[in-house]
Amino acid sequence: MTDQLSKVFAALADPTRRDIVARLTESDATVGEIAEPYDVSLQAVSKHLKVLEDAGLVTRTREAQRRPVHLEAEVFDLMTKWIERYRRRAEERYQRLDALLDEMNGVEDDDLDTTITERDAG
Template structure:
């Protein structure tokens, strides 16, 4: 799984390939259709597609005279599971941190200002006006 994910993340590291994937999410497209918005050759687009294909993100099929490129959405399920596992771990750590911070804020020091508190006049403590 790690090798597959490494290939997927490496393939998606390039902004042009990410854009191609986003465009393929709408519908299949030919190489020339994918090449239209870029100022690069068809060969360069084919190389990008080869990287995406090697990572399992796209496949090419044959329909009559064309070879449409198809996005393989199942690969995103693999990525989502991997990301979700780490998101859950991070969320658990944040919850523990929140609990610790709440415990620290609810301690006796927070509820009863002392004479060392910069915002409280020490004379008020002596007169019993502040506990």
């Protein structure tokens, strides 16, 4: 799992590949259709697609003479679960910190109240 996750994050580290993935969320597309907006060769786009394919983010199918590239959404579930696990841990740490700060502020407020009371009584 971690090995695939490493491949996915490495594949998505490139802005062109992230853009390709974003475009494939709309619909499947051929290499030529994917390459249209970029000022690069079909070969360069094919190399990007190969990295995405090796990471499990896309697959290629055959429809007669057409070979569309398809986004594999299940891989995003893997990423989401990994991110969510660490987001929850971070949230728990922040909640503990908030509780500690509230406790510390409460103690300081009590000390301040005691000091004011003693001063007023004296």
